[in-house]
Each structure stands twice: as C-alpha cells, then as structure tokens.
Amino acid sequence: MEELKKWLTEHKITEIECITPDQTGIARGKIMPTDKFLAEGGIRLPESILLQTATGDYPDDDVFYRLLDPRDIDMLLRPDGVPFTIPWAAEPSAQIIHDCHDSMGNLMELSPRAVLKKILNLYEEKGWQPIVAPEVEFYLTKRCTDPDIPLEPPYGRSGRQESGRQSFSIDAANEFDPIVEDIYDWAEDMGLDIDTLIHEEGAAQLEFNFRHGDALKLADQVFIFKRLVREAALKHKMNATFMAKPVSGEPGSSMHVHQSLVDAKSGHNLFSNKDGTASTLFHHYIGGLQAYIPSVMPMLAPNVNSYRRYLPGADGNSPVNIEWAEENRTVGLRVPDAPPAARRVENRLPGSDVNPYLALAANLLCGYLGMINEVKPRTPATGRMGNEADDTMPWNLEAALENMSNCEEIREILGNDFVDGYVATRWAEYEGFKKVISSWERQYLLSTV
Known part of the structure; x- marks a missing residue:
C-alpha cells in the first residue's frame, strides 16, 4: 500500500475508481476520493454483482441462493496490480483493479480474475x-x-x-x-x-x-x-x-x-x-x-x-x-x-x-x-x-x-460454483433475448405465416 500511496501522490490523484470485472467483463465498483481510499484500503460490494448479467438481471433464485448467501452480503475488494490513470477525466484520477475476497479472505470463486489466477x-x-x-x-x-x-x-x-x-x-x-x-x-x-x-x-x-x-x-x-x-x-x-x-x-x-x-x-x-x-x-x-x-x-x-x-x-x-x-x-x-x-x-x-x-x-x-x-x-x-x-x-x-x-x-x-454460476448468467441473458421480437421476424413472418 505504501508503494501505491507514493504513486497516487506523485500523480496528484484526487479521485479513484475502484473496479472489478464481472462475468460479462463490465467494470463494477465505486468512485471515491483518494484520502478515503487510502484510509480504508479496500471497498465493499455485494457478492451478487458476480452473478449479474449484462442487462443487470440475475439467474433464477435456486441458483442464486445456492451459490451466494441469501442475505446478499458484502464481499471485500482489495487492490491488486498497478493503477491506471484516467486521461479523459476532468481532474487527476486513477482506476485500480481489485480482487474479490470472502469474509475468510479467500478469493471469490465466481470472480473472473480469480479464475485466471487459479x-x-x-x-x-x-x-x-x-x-x-x-x-x-x-x-x-x-x-x-x-x-x-x-x-x-x-x-x-x-x-x-x-x-x-x-x-x-x-x-x-x-x-x-x-x-x-x-x-x-x-x-x-x-x-x-x-x-x-x-x-x-x-x-x-x-x-x-x-x-x-x-x-x-x-x-x-x-x-x-x-x-x-x-x-x-x-x-x-x-x-x-x-x-x-x-x-x-x-x-x-x-x-x-x-x-x-x-x-x-x-x-x-x-x-x-x-x-x-x-x-x-x-x-x-x-x-x-x-x-x-x-x-x-x-x-x-x-x-x-x-x-x-x-x-x-x-x-x-x-x-x-x-x-x-x-x-x-x-x-x-x-x-x-x-x-x-x-x-x-x-x-x-x-x-x-x-x-x-x-x-x-x-x-x-x-x-x-x-x-x-x-x-x-x-x-x-x-x-x-x-x-x-x-x-x-x-x-x-x-x-x-x-x-x-x-x-x-x-x-x-x-469448480462447480463457477461453472454453475457462469452458465446460469449466460442462460439468464439468453432467456431475456428470446423475449425480444426481432425486425427479421416482423419483416418475413408478420404477413406470411
């Protein structure tokens, strides 16, 4: 953390995006002032983001509650790796990728970054x-x-x-x-x-x-x-x-x-x-x-x-x-x-x-x-x-x-948890897709079938 603090000071960073990739690859996290980030050394997010789809939906309850705590508890995110500046930001800002840990300090099995590390x-x-x-x-x-x-x-x-x-x-x-x-x-x-x-x-x-x-x-x-x-x-x-x-x-x-x-x-x-x-x-x-x-x-x-x-x-x-x-x-x-x-x-x-x-x-x-x-x-x-x-x-x-x-x-x-969870998020997205009537269907089927 001392090395990270030195980097943030040298780059005059005032705001930090604390992010982690969900299963789709979307950046989930929080934005906070640098002082708060350094004081806390990590952030908390709901475990449920690791089963969130691109549409913001979740798998069926039977999968969701089998893989995650039914109380929708928090996990702890700790910074890992080098920070990245945010050149398009209005003020000196950085984005820092975090790993997801459970209450025992273990990497969350549903986290894509943890899968690659495994x-x-x-x-x-x-x-x-x-x-x-x-x-x-x-x-x-x-x-x-x-x-x-x-x-x-x-x-x-x-x-x-x-x-x-x-x-x-x-x-x-x-x-x-x-x-x-x-x-x-x-x-x-x-x-x-x-x-x-x-x-x-x-x-x-x-x-x-x-x-x-x-x-x-x-x-x-x-x-x-x-x-x-x-x-x-x-x-x-x-x-x-x-x-x-x-x-x-x-x-x-x-x-x-x-x-x-x-x-x-x-x-x-x-x-x-x-x-x-x-x-x-x-x-x-x-x-x-x-x-x-x-x-x-x-x-x-x-x-x-x-x-x-x-x-x-x-x-x-x-x-x-x-x-x-x-x-x-x-x-x-x-x-x-x-x-x-x-x-x-x-x-x-x-x-x-x-x-x-x-x-x-x-x-x-x-x-x-x-x-x-x-x-x-x-x-x-x-x-x-x-x-x-x-x-x-x-x-x-x-x-x-x-x-x-x-x-x-x-x-x-x-791991069974990752495979079941990942497959469940893909099915959830696919079920959402099937509810949408496409322009092809309207063009070719509307007046012909």
Whole structure:
C-alpha cells in the first residue's frame, strides 16, 4: 500500500475508481476520493454483482441462493496490480483493479480474475510460464440511440463514410487519425502495451495488437483498453463497439489469442526443442485446445450474438473448425511462421466480446489439460479449409452451455460454483433475448405465416 500511496501522490490523484470485472467483463465498483481510499484500503460490494448479467438481471433464485448467501452480503475488494490513470477525466484520477475476497479472505470463486489466477497457479506449480498476446478488433460507428436502427460507419476526416473492403489500408486507417492518436496517447499514459494498429475488413473496423507478456497483466490491460476506446469514441462524437457481430453483412470482431509456454527459470520456449523442432509439449498443448475448446466455448463466445460470427456453409471470415496448421488463416488454430524461440499457436475463435480474464483462462486451461493428459492433436490441415462446420463444436449458445455444464474435467478445475454460476448468467441473458421480437421476424413472418 505504501508503494501505491507514493504513486497516487506523485500523480496528484484526487479521485479513484475502484473496479472489478464481472462475468460479462463490465467494470463494477465505486468512485471515491483518494484520502478515503487510502484510509480504508479496500471497498465493499455485494457478492451478487458476480452473478449479474449484462442487462443487470440475475439467474433464477435456486441458483442464486445456492451459490451466494441469501442475505446478499458484502464481499471485500482489495487492490491488486498497478493503477491506471484516467486521461479523459476532468481532474487527476486513477482506476485500480481489485480482487474479490470472502469474509475468510479467500478469493471469490465466481470472480473472473480469480479464475485466471487459479489457472496460472497450475502452470506455476509445473514451473511453466504462459505467454500471451491478444489482438482486439472493434467497430467505430455513428452515434445511434435507437437499437432498432442498424449501425452505420462514422464519417472520417474526408467527410465520407467507408464502403467496400479496406483490409490493411493505411489510408482507411488514417481516416480516423484523430481518435487513433488519442487511443495511442492515452494508452501510453496508462502504461498499456499496445503495439500495432491495422484497419480490418469491415467498414471502420480497427484492430490493436498487444505485445506478448504475462496473462494476468494483459487481461487487466484488455479490460482497461475497452473502456479507453469507448471513451475516445465518445470524445469524437462516435461510438465504439466490441460486439462480436454488430453489423449485418460485415465481418465479425475477434480477439485472437497468441499463446506460448516458457520455462519459468530459464525463459526457454518449451514449445521448441533444442534443435528447433516442435516439442511434444507443443503438440499436446494443441491437442488440448482441440479436445477441450468445445467445452469452454461459453468463455470464448459468451453471448447469443457471439455465434453470429460463425457461419457454417457461408462465406464467413471466422473459422468454423478447430483444425490446426502452420501459416493458414482458414483454421481455428493457426501456427504462425516464426523462429523456434517464438513458436506459438493462435486461437482465432474468440470474439472481441469476451471477458478477457475468462477467455485467457479458457485457452490456458485447454492447453494445460492437453499437456497433463498427453492429448495428441489431429493431423495438421493442408490447403484452404472450407466453411463446413466441425461437428465436434457447439455453434450456438444453447449447445455451448450444455457442453460446459456436462464436462467433468472443466468442473474439476474451475469448480462447480463457477461453472454453475457462469452458465446460469449466460442462460439468464439468453432467456431475456428470446423475449425480444426481432425486425427479421416482423419483416418475413408478420404477413406470411
């Protein structure tokens, strides 16, 4: 706390946002003066926020009261990790990510940050250190307050809206220079390790890549980055969305995750042998991804909208398979062309709507189980993969939730409380979705059935 106090004093911070991610990835917490924060050393919040959905609703009472105290008691949140400045605030402010603890001081099992820490502890026990690098896509859109109106691209510097595909176009990216400069400047102020920017396929769709590093640190940074981008968009009178599929007819937004494994002491890449060839651990890690991704899909595709990215039988831009191959973007698990020291695998299935803590935990859990159980991967794919769906995968939320609920190995590591609670929040959101009559139904069924 002394080091934190010194940092707050040096930066003349007068106000602090004490935040923690809920299961959807929404920042929940309290805002308080710095003096009060330092005097108390933590905050209290209701345990129930860990079972809150994106709509602010909760699962059915039988799940809620089985997993949480029926009195809706408080949990204690303690600061963990580095603070982040808030460059868009009117006065010197900071946001500090907190861990959630029960009355006995234990991490709350329903907390996404605790889930990732649990998986990282498994690696630490083996002397392994996972290295990850997320790539986060999002759309910039015109402001629109009516949810029934489709989203449109904003106007760029030229005063025009984008049309057609602009993949990797420098000129298209430069159309949004004012907001991009703010994103880079604010990220530098906050210490976020963002690297390259590209313009993706969609109209006003951008991608920021993070430098590779520690999984918990990067989960924190992606969590904060989403807030940063939304604030930058608001400053420039537009919106930013990380929905997996926000615009019909346009590509979805993903969060590809590059992942590798090093020896915690020597730093040697354990995915490569000394002669530069791929190691047994590397193949087992991929085997684990292929074997267990079908059971953790709700952590990689958490919302009903998430599955609109996957278009089996259609010309979609997201893989609908869990095959692996080197230098092949049509597979779900791509191995980039890299020297042995940088050998890694890229999971191209997660959407950008994920909770970054849970998405990274899911990837690392699958790889861990593959290595522990010595799971052999499938034969590498050759050539371009078509859009025929992998029949081992759940391509809708209902099937994904059933898979996760029924996987005993996932339950054994993540815990029954987390699995039951997380699945229950997803079901609660899905039930809310089913109550809404869509424009498609009105357009095609209103006068024809």
